[in-house]
Amino acid sequence: MPLFTIVAGARPNFMKIAPIIHAFQKRQKEGLDVSFRLVHTGQHYDKKMSGDFFEQLSIPDPDANLGGGGGTQAEQTGAIMVAFEKELMENRPNLVIVVGDVTSTLACSIAAKKLQIDVAHVEGGIRSGDLSMPEEINRMVTDSITDHFFTTSEIANNNLRKAGIPEEKIHFVGNTMIDTLMAQLPHFKKPEGDIFQKLEPKNYFVMTMHRPANVDQEQSLKAMIDAILEGTEGLPIIFPVHPRTAKNLQNLGIDAPNLHMCEPLGYLEFNYLVKNAKGVITDSGGVTEETSVMNVPCVTLRNNTERAETIHLGTNELVGTDPSKLRPYLQKIMRGEWKQYQGIPLWDGKTAERIVDILIHSYS
Incomplete structure (x- = not known):
């Protein structure tokens, strides 16, 4: 039975992982032999920045909280890597799923790869071209060691192709943030x-x-x-x-x-x-x-x-x-003269199901 570890730590991560968790739970209810662990790195640790999201987005309590909040970016990165390495050694998964571009994304992908564990990056290939942003460094380093890239747009796909990523590693699936938005709209x-x-x-x-x-x-x-x-x-x-x-x-x-x-x-x-x-x-x-x-x-x-x-x-x-x-x-x-939404391909509320189906197929 494949085991997937899902990582979240900062506020934006929770909206991105919620639909992935729900898609795994749906497949489990359908009888598929698959399991996951949810690891909260603790990067954001106050109630409004973290706790409320578990309740509002129907995310289960994490299986582990690494308590990696506070300190400088380097201190936080180091603390999360040390704690996540221990978590992986005690509960070794087939694959680690990281999302977005926060410190936790970078730290956990490095810890996983050093233990020879595959990494999937949800929102892979996104680039601003601005190296003064910590997030840009997080994206670039994470993508340099990722095994599966789940992308939100054709722009991200092209960024990865330019970096020499093989086509079979790039999965254009859409945006899990929009899955959450559509599910929670009512x-x-x-x-x-x-x-x-x-x-x-x-x-x-x-x-x-x-x-x-x-x-x-x-x-x-x-x-x-x-x-x-x-x-x-x-x-x-x-x-x-x-x-x-x-x-x-x-x-x-x-x-x-x-x-x-x-x-x-x-x-x-x-x-x-x-x-x-x-x-x-x-x-x-x-x-x-x-x-x-x-x-x-x-x-x-x-x-x-x-x-x-x-x-x-x-x-x-x-x-x-x-x-x-x-x-x-x-x-x-x-004046009410603003442009209207034109529709972005695959931002349809079904991204997480596509991600989970690809992973189950790859690791079963």
């Missing part, structure tokens, strides 16, 4: 609190910012917030704030009556707000995928993106990190 719920109760559908913005280029330089952050406040013309802006960003904003004394900062929200609550927003302002890659499928205007405050399909076929536009470039994009949203 369960979205308005967050509790006076701020949220007063919101009118399509009459507010949602904002997320966490990348160092946007939030670590205080004057740049102030200029960007000022540009956003000006361009949104007094409409409410809901801003779930990363702790580091909150501290920087506090130092700047930014205070506007329509800027509502709140703690990070659960998956169902956050996407309720996104689905009903007039527009989204973000520097997150994952949010651009969800806004595209929900046909919500999205502006990305970055100079590059690893998810180019959200620009070509989705509702995303790459604005950059210069606040002076933002206004025309926000004006377009305010």
Whole structure:
């Protein structure tokens, strides 16, 4: 009986692994002789960043929690590798499944390969071309030692082909984030609190910012917030704030009556707000995928993106990190002239089933 170890550690991972777990459980109920272990690396370890997701996404409690959170990137990588190596030696699987591009992805793929265990990378082949992003290094290193690449787009397929990856290792399956989005759409719920109760559908913005280029330089952050406040013309802006960003904003004394900062929200609550927003302002890659499928205007405050399909076929536009470039994009949203979602191939809610069927066929 093949054993697959599924790894998750940071908030974006949970949306990506949930449908894979559900697809394995479905095959088990159908009588297939297959088993899996869920390993939580502990990279994100507070309740809102981790625990809520298990409940909301119907993910079982992990079989192991490596407790690898905290410290510098190198310390975190090392701690996860040491703990995951021990986990693999005690419960050796046929294959390790890593997702996305976080520290856990890199650390666990290296630990597995050094023990001669196959690795499957869900979201393989994604590239931004920006080596100043830790995520880009994580992607490149993981893909250099991966055995099975499960890709989200033809762009990712071509990136892998250019790197010399054999065609038989590339599996174009779609996007598990969208599996989760489609499955959870009926369960979205308005967050509790006076701020949220007063919101009118399509009459507010949602904002997320966490990348160092946007939030670590205080004057740049102030200029960007000022540009956003000006361009949104007094409409409410809901801003779930990363702790580091909150501290920087506090130092700047930014205070506007329509800027509502709140703690990070659960998956169902956050996407309720996104689905009903007039527009989204973000520097997150994952949010651009969800806004595209929900046909919500999205502006990305970055100079590059690893998810180019959200620009070509989705509702995303790459604005950059210069606040002076933002206004025309926000004006377009305010006028209701934003482009519509064109449909991205295989983003149909069935990606995880394709992944699991390929793995079962390969290892049975």
